[in-house]
Amino acid sequence: MTTFPDLVRPRDGEQSLLQADFRKKYSITSEFLGRGGYGSVWRAVHL
Secondary structure (H helix, E strand, C coil): CCHHHHHHCHHHHHHHHHHHHHHHHHHHHHHHHHCCHHHHHHHHHHC
16 A cells, blocks of 8 residues: 555655655754754753
8 A cells, every 4th residue: 555655646755755855954954053052052951
């Protein structure tokens, strides 16, 4: 049942790929910002 929807709706597959790529970029940017001031302050407050 997992391959059937992919064959029926290729647009959903494209959206999922875009979401995965966006999550990769977002995680990279969040790590980069985490090394800056805001992330360190957030960690200092929450640790």
